[in-house]
Amino acid sequence: MSIQIKNINIVDPSTNTNKIGDIFIEDGKIVEKLSKPADEIIDGKDKTAFPGLIDVHSHVREPGQEEKETIKTGTRSAAKGGITTVFCMPNTKPVTDNAPSVEYILMKAQKEGKVNVFPIGCITKGSQGKELAEIGILKKAGIVAVSDDGQPVANSQIMRRALEYTKMFNLAVISHCEDKELARNGVMNAGKNSMIFGLRGIPNQSEEIMVSRDIMLCELTGGKLHIAHVSTAGSVELVRQAKKKGLNVTCETCPHYFTLTDDYVQNYDTNFKMNPPLRTQKDVDAIKEGLKDGTIDCIATDHAPHTLEEKNREFDTAPFGIIGFETLLSLTLNELVDKNILTLSEAIAKMTVNPAKIFSLDTRGSLKAGSAADVTIADLNHEYEFKKEDILSKSKNSPFIGRKFKGCAVMTIVGGKIVWTLKDGIIN
Amino acid sequence: MSFNRKDLLGLEHLDKTEIQTIIDSARPFKNMFTRSIKKAPALVGKTVVNLFYEPSTRTRTSFEVASKRLSADVVNIATATSSVVKGESLVDTAKTLEAMKADIIIIRHTLAGTPELLAKNLNASIINAGDGFHEHPTQGLLDLYTMYEKKKKIEGLKVLLVGDILHSRVAKSNIWALTKFGAKVRVAGPPTLIPGKISELGVEVFYNLDEAIKDVDVINILRIQMERQQENLFPSIHEYVELYQLTKERLAKAKPDVLIMHPGPMNRGIEITSEVADCSSAVINEQVTNGIAVRMAVLYLLAAARKGENYVHSN
Numbered sequence: 001m002s003i004q005i006k007n008i009n010i011v012d013p014s015t016n017t018n019k020i021g022d023i024f025i026e027d028g029k030i031v032e033k034l035s036k037p038a039d040e041i042i043d044g045k046d047k048t049a050f051p052g053l054i055d056v057h058s059h060v061r062e063p064g065q066e067e068k069e070t071i072k073t074g075t076r077s078a079a080k081g082g083i084t085t086v087f088c089m090p091n092t093k094p095v096t097d098n099a100p101s102v103e104y105i106l107m108k109a110q111k112e113g114k115v116n117v118f119p120i121g122c123i124t125k126g127s128q129g130k131e132l133a134e135i136g137i138l139k140k141a142g143i144v145a146v147s148d149d150g151q152p153v154a155n156s157q158i159m160r161r162a163l164e165y166t167k168m169f170n171l172a173v174i175s176h177c178e179d180k181e182l183a184r185n186g187v188m189n190a191g192k193n194s195m196i197f198g199l200r201g202i203p204n205q206s207e208e209i210m211v212s213r214d215i216m217l218c219e220l221t222g223g224k225l226h227i228a229h230v231s232t233a234g235s236v237e238l239v240r241q242a243k244k245k246g247l248n249v250t251c252e253t254c255p256h257y258f259t260l261t262d263d264y265v266q267n268y269d270t271n272f273k274m275n276p277p278l279r280t281q282k283d284v285d286a287i288k289e290g291l292k293d294g295t296i297d298c299i300a301t302d303h304a305p306h307t308l309e310e311k312n313r314e315f316d317t318a319p320f321g322i323i324g325f326e327t328l329l330s331l332t333l334n335e336l337v338d339k340n341i342l343t344l345s346e347a348i349a350k351m352t353v354n355p356a357k358i359f360s361l362d363t364r365g366s367l368k369a370g371s372a373a374d375v376t377i378a379d380l381n382h383e384y385e386f387k388k389e390d391i392l393s394k395s396k397n398s399p400f401i402g403r404k405f406k407g408c409a410v411m412t413i414v415g416g417k418i419v420w421t422l423k424d425g426i427i428n
Numbered sequence: 429m430s431f432n433r434k435d436l437l438g439l440e441h442l443d444k445t446e447i448q449t450i451i452d453s454a455r456p457f458k459n460m461f462t463r464s465i466k467k468a469p470a471l472v473g474k475t476v477v478n479l480f481y482e483p484s485t486r487t488r489t490s491f492e493v494a495s496k497r498l499s500a501d502v503v504n505i506a507t508a509t510s511s512v513v514k515g516e517s518l519v520d521t522a523k524t525l526e527a528m529k530a531d532i533i534i535i536r537h538t539l540a541g542t543p544e545l546l547a548k549n550l551n552a553s554i555i556n557a558g559d560g561f562h563e564h565p566t567q568g569l570l571d572l573y574t575m576y577e578k579k580k581k582i583e584g585l586k587v588l589l590v591g592d593i594l595h596s597r598v599a600k601s602n603i604w605a606l607t608k609f610g611a612k613v614r615v616a617g618p619p620t621l622i623p624g625k626i627s628e629l630g631v632e633v634f635y636n637l638d639e640a641i642k643d644v645d646v647i648n649i650l651r652i653q654m655e656r657q658q659e660n661l662f663p664s665i666h667e668y669v670e671l672y673q674l675t676k677e678r679l680a681k682a683k684p685d686v687l688i689m690h691p692g693p694m695n696r697g698i699e700i701t702s703e704v705a706d707c708s709s710a711v712i713n714e715q716v717t718n719g720i721a722v723r724m725a726v727l728y729l730l731a732a733a734r735k736g737e738n739y740v741h742s743n
């Protein structure tokens with residue numbers, strides 16, 4: 001099976017490419033030229049191609065919470081969003097702290113998945129924060145990083161050991177930074193709005209204290225630290241200073257942290273409830289600044305599906321999290337590129353070459369010859385409304401329903417196979 | 429008349445005219461109380477449900493009396509859960525009530541936003557009878573009504589709220605109502621019990637009660653919850669009493685005709701001395717009477733708006 005994408009605008013930050021040209025795909029790889037005429041020719045006129053997008057933070061929920069999402073539905077949702085690789089967090093049921101769990105996810109992805117699914121393993125057994133998980137065995141089974149996302153390691157000694165031990169595998173430790181005591185019972189950002197709405201607040205400092213701690217532990221150990229979903233101005237500044245010092249620290253943010261503020265919580269709409277919470281305009285501006293100056297390396301979704309029943313309840317008792325695969329690219333284009341925060345190439349880098357480098361995905365994040373043929377084709381001028389009935393994720397908990405966008409993926413190619421096109425929906 | 433809403437969820441989003449309409453409508457109901465027949469037929473054939481997820485004899489009884497004086501059928505549902513049990517669905521409970529043709533549902537809940545959740549999910553009119561730390565609009569209205577009655581106008585009045593502002597829905601509803609009418613609002617309490625951003629609502633913050641009390645026209649004392657001490661928000665009741673109890677001595681610094689209010693139930697000897705609670709400046713029992721009149725007005729106005737069915741869905 002070979003494909004030729006003709007006369008397309010190629011934006012590949014890994015090689016600083018930004019020109020009209022052809023992309024050739026043969027046997028699941030990008031090639032310089034085809035050995036025989038292409039089986040399929042795709043007209044690239046008025047379209048733009050990037051290396052397939054990599055989302056380093058998602059919750060695909062399988063195994064254990066299939067009512068929210070499955071590998072089947074989640075990867076279709078990702079494909080629609082132009083995402084060709086998703087990292088899935090280990091807080092499944094059971095948690096991914098053992099090799100069979102990793103193998104199960106990989107097997108399911110192989111059988112039912114539309115895009116690459118790379119599991120993240122637990123830092124500690126059961127994500128309990130007490131003993132290190134068998135990270136070496138998990139690595140052999142196929143994990144790409146470790147994290148106790150959502151159950152951050154409170155004990156500094158254990159976090160230190162995790163950063164030290166993972167050095168031999170060159171695995172990044174992804175840290176969800178939250179001081180759980182300071183954040184206790186909090187359900188939204190602590191500030192004027194939480195006061196007015198009568199909801200308990202989560203102060204910025206509950207994130208920043210742990211960002212500081214982990215940076216210090218990174219300095220102590222020389223381990224590889226990746227900070228998840230940065231949401232505050234203070235965190236951006238801490239990472240900026242750490243990078244200036246030359247520490248091995250990287251970080252990500254999510255589209256909602258550069259798009260929304262806690263003003264949106266006002267109707268107790270639980271689709272605006274996530275952890276970390278939406279902050280203030282000052283934080284949003286700082287996140288944008290951090291994206292611009294390179295402090296923030298990646299844009300990830302923190303795709304966190306929850307059922308309608310779980311979300312249609314008291315704000316305090318509804319679960320944290322929103323879905324994000326299907327809005328990642330459009331939000332990045334409209335909020336960052338169109339508003340001149342980032343160039344298109346800079347924006348795409350944060351979802352392609354940067355995550356590929358941080359997590360050592362050697363054959364991905366690039367359209368160089370020899371790379372895996374993961375390609376996202378976008379129409380930057382396609383205008384559409386994000387409608388609930390069009391969502392492919394099993395859950396519909398998005399704060400962006402009803403929003404109008406310009407620009408989205410129109411075709412997604414994974415390993416040389418077309419897995420999604422805008423016109424036809426899923427191709428099986 | 430200017431009140432055309434489906435629900436009463438809070439005072440934040442009501443404008444001055446709407447609040448004025450409720451206050452004006454309460455007056456004739458209060459006058460009715462001195463008559464031998466204290467009943468009006470406004471809500472004949474209507475079903476009012478008191479859905480209380482937090483025990484409150486006072487507010488529940490007040491709504492019940494108000495509904496009955498308007499000739500409504502009243503159903504009381506007290507769910508004895510101070511902590512919300514996982515798995516139970518508030519929305520489902522309320523939908524069942526609606527299926528039983530409840531016209532107005534009055535909800536009291538430990539969690540903020542629950543009245544709004546019902547309002548979004550149901551066609552019945554929802555009245556917030558206190559939700560978490562958010563609002564207690566009818567208390568705010570009855571406090572405003574009482575101040576009106578005693579002081580004739582609100583503009584320029586110096587009103588002091590004392591105590592746990594952080595966890596007080598009464599304080600919040602008072603602040604919204606009073607600032608809309610041009611009162612000068614002060615709050616006093618320990619910094620741990622005053623939200624950091626409260627001054628952005630246009631109130632003046634004091635940590636020292638003796639300073640806060642100077643020249644005030646009204647003092648609204650909030651009930652202190654004993655469990656706040658376990659959250660390390662203050663070291664002991666003993667110290668709280670020392671710093672924030674309203675005593676005769678402290679009261680001397682206020683205006684001579686100061687009004688003393690308390691939303692009840694009082695902890696005599698803690699936030700207020702019995703001497704002060706029972707003195708001639710205290711209008712605590714009148715607040716209770718006014719509460720019924722104000723709640724009748726709210727019920728009446730919501731029922732009237734339902735008849736038109738062209739009401740505005742709240743915010």
Ligand SMILES: [Zn+2]
Pocket residue numbers: 149150176228229275276
């Ligand atoms: Zn997280």
